[in-house]
Amino acid sequence: MKHPLDDTDIELRMLIEAVYLKYNYDFRDYTGASQKRRVLVALREMDCATISELQAKVLHQPEAFTRLLQFLTIPVTEMFRDPEYHAALRSQVVPHLSTYASLKFWVAGCSTGEEVYSLAILLHEEGLLERSIIYATDINPESLDSARRGVFQLDRMRLYTENYQKAGGKRAFSDYYTAAYGGALFERFLVENVTFADHSLATDSVFSETHFISCRNVMIYFNRRLQNRVLGLFHESLCHRGFLALGSKESIDFSTHANRFESIARRERIFRKAAE
Amino acid sequence: MNASAEDVDAALAGRNIEAIVIGASAGGVDALVELLPALPSGFGPATVCILHVPADRESRLAELFAARLALPVREALDKAPVEGGTVYFAGAGYHLSIERDRVFSISCEPPVHYARPAIDLLMESAADAYGAGLAGILLTGANTDGADGMRRIRQRGGLTVVQDPREAQAPTMPEGAIRLCEPHLVLPLAAIRALLPQLEKII
Numbered sequence: 001m002k003h004p005l006d007d008t009d010i011e012l013r014m015l016i017e018a019v020y021l022k023y024n025y026d027f028r029d030y031t032g033a034s035q036k037r038r039v040l041v042a043l044r045e046m047d048c049a050t051i052s053e054l055q056a057k058v059l060h061q062p063e064a065f066t067r068l069l070q071f072l073t074i075p076v077t078e079m080f081r082d083p084e085y086h087a088a089l090r091s092q093v094v095p096h097l098s099t100y101a102s103l104k105f106w107v108a109g110c111s112t113g114e115e116v117y118s119l120a121i122l123l124h125e126e127g128l129l130e131r132s133i134i135y136a137t138d139i140n141p142e143s144l145d146s147a148r149r150g151v152f153q154l155d156r157m158r159l160y161t162e163n164y165q166k167a168g169g170k171r172a173f174s175d176y177y178t179a180a181y182g183g184a185l186f187e188r189f190l191v192e193n194v195t196f197a198d199h200s201l202a203t204d205s206v207f208s209e210t211h212f213i214s215c216r217n218v219m220i221y222f223n224r225r226l227q228n229r230v231l232g233l234f235h236e237s238l239c240h241r242g243f244l245a246l247g248s249k250e251s252i253d254f255s256t257h258a259n260r261f262e263s264i265a266r267r268e269r270i271f272r273k274a275a276e
Numbered sequence: 277m278n279a280s281a282e283d284v285d286a287a288l289a290g291r292n293i294e295a296i297v298i299g300a301s302a303g304g305v306d307a308l309v310e311l312l313p314a315l316p317s318g319f320g321p322a323t324v325c326i327l328h329v330p331a332d333r334e335s336r337l338a339e340l341f342a343a344r345l346a347l348p349v350r351e352a353l354d355k356a357p358v359e360g361g362t363v364y365f366a367g368a369g370y371h372l373s374i375e376r377d378r379v380f381s382i383s384c385e386p387p388v389h390y391a392r393p394a395i396d397l398l399m400e401s402a403a404d405a406y407g408a409g410l411a412g413i414l415l416t417g418a419n420t421d422g423a424d425g426m427r428r429i430r431q432r433g434g435l436t437v438v439q440d441p442r443e444a445q446a447p448t449m450p451e452g453a454i455r456l457c458e459p460h461l462v463l464p465l466a467a468i469r470a471l472l473p474q475l476e477k478i479i
Contacts, residue, residue: 009404033373033401034383076384220354220382223375227355249370249382254355 011051029226042071083166088268109218110136113147120190137199150186217247231257294409299395301417303445317346373401389421399425408433417449427457
């Protein structure tokens with residue numbers, strides 16, 4: 001027997017519905033536990049006693065919605081996160097990609113861009129960046145602005161350098177950024193072929209054929225229904241035998257699309273569109 | 277003051293436990309080695325164990341215990357249904373939650389009490405999912421993660437059991453929970469071991 005909803009759960013559902021109806025941001029199929037925690041944090045930060053109060057504020061003040069959006073999305077990421085994944089990209093995916101004259105990548109749910117810059121550095125070192133177009137999409141305009149700027153916290157560079165080296169980096173990591181004003185400004189050539197764009201995995205459709213999609217630690221916040229939708233989008237976007245990369249603890253085993261992808265690096269969570 | 281046999285009977289009366297969450301930190305592996313083999317083959321509830329382990333080290337706990345237990349042991353995977361009769365371990369580096377439809381979910385929110393996975397987040401979400409059908413067990417540990425989680429379990433009508441801090445390898449964690457949530461039972465590990473198989477009885 002399931003435990004009945006309490007007031008907080010009811011209010012939460014109504015807030016998410018209001019956000020959808022008013023602003024067309026669809027969080028209805030996000031997983032409940034993490035979403036609840038993040039809304040409760042927003043409540044404190046936005047000086048609201050109840051979620052109902054927050055709902056009223058968000059409905060009547062668009063700027064309050066902009067603030068809430070920062071809590072509803074999860075901008076926690078790092079450069080070369082999971083070095084062994086990036087090493088596997090170099091050894092197992094790059095040889096296939098190198099056979100194409102031009103390449104399209106999609107970093108879905110790119111957040112503040114760490115994953116995009118990591119991919120661009122890797123492609124640069126493998127000699128593929130110049131023939132690549134990277135679409136980097138997210139629903140959060142503030143995150144996209146950060147990603148476009150390409151300035152990351154200087155105190156993160158030690159971790160990122162370590163990650164980069166473990167991932168098989170071929171140069172000094174500091175070659176790629178300039179330290180200024182307490183931030184690390186990344187080289188502009190890295191994002192010359194990157195298109196940052198607003199795109200919702202929950203409501204938008206496929207916009208291009210791609211050879212490689214990275215969507216790491218994004219779908220963990222989605223329930224199975226939304227995961228199925230997104231994997232369907234990816235399958236549609238990927239070219240014949242295209243590649244899909246997920247986060248290190250993600251699984252497609254529970255999806256209706258499980259059989260449409262095959263695993264090529266099990267631990268690193270790299271998949272390939274199955275031949276049909 | 278450890279709980280007496282009457283206290284145990286009173287705490288268990290009328291319960292129908294569907295899931296057990298066990299949290300531990302420093303000294304936790306040793307404690308689980310003593311505790312988990314008490315789960316008999318055919319045990320009904322799902323048992324979910326969460327230990328603080330370094331994020332950069334791949335958790336080998338599921339492998340370690342698979343060889344020692346009568347029940348199937350798995351790492352809790354994102355969106356996997358929580359199945360009765362199975363022992364799960366939270367993986368390293370991500371928070372673990374249980375959703376209302378009783379599937380696991382993982383997340384990358386910032387660490388809580390310097391911990392990811394955090395015991396609080398798993399316990400709080402499990403309390404929402406199972407209500408009175410949940411038992412929370414908090415063992416040895418050197419920080420106060422788990423206290424808020426145990427409190428939520430208690431508020432939702434679940435059973436709360438804390439290891440006696442006097443015998444815990446690290447007393448801070450059980451002490452924190454005792455202060456915050458007034459657990460139903462405070463017991464030494466050997467008594468928790470004896471309690472485990474009784475948790476599936478419907479009394």
